[in-house]
Amino acid sequence: MINSHPHSHKKSEPPTEPISKEEALYLALSKIPKGKVITYGDLATLAGRPGAARWAGTMLKRLPKDTTLPWHRVINSHGTLSLREYTHRIELQRARLQEEGILFKGDKIPLSIYRW
DNA sequence: TGAAGGGCCGGTC
DNA sequence: CGACCGGCCCTTC
Numbered sequence: 001m002i003n004s005h006p007h008s009h010k011k012s013e014p015p016t017e018p019i020s021k022e023e024a025l026y027l028a029l030s031k032i033p034k035g036k037v038i039t040y041g042d043l044a045t046l047a048g049r050p051g052a053a054r055w056a057g058t059m060l061k062r063l064p065k066d067t068t069l070p071w072h073r074v075i076n077s078h079g080t081l082s083l084r085e086y087t088h089r090i091e092l093q094r095a096r097l098q099e100e101g102i103l104f105k106g107d108k109i110p111l112s113i114y115r116w
Numbered sequence: 117t118g119a120a121g122g123g124c125c126g127g128t129c
Numbered sequence: 130c131g132a133c134c135g136g137c138c139c140t141t142c
Contacts (some may be wrong), residue, residue: 051138054138054139056123061123074123079128
């Protein structure tokens, strides 16, 4: 079996395979404690992409509807929810957050208290 | 190839 | 507070 991999001259990978940015985001997301929230910007930074808040939002939007990841704990830097009003989705987010003990002050969540 | 538009953000007024 | 702006980064025509 000589030379069975003619293209195997690719550089060997480091022992600990670096996870992709997407995986880093999912990982960070999974760590947000119940009763806490994080902003899109902070989530992006944790995923290794400072300044890519919009990207974080895009990724969250693509999560399967039945994901177990706590997508509802991600809010914008104003402390409000970014989903479209009057949709099932935003109602679900609000309900889940309240279930976790978060108290809204009007339409916003005090980041000084609940920010992770 | 490029322009438009998103689950955004920080500064400024 | 609210509105606007420039910047950010990616996806979708």
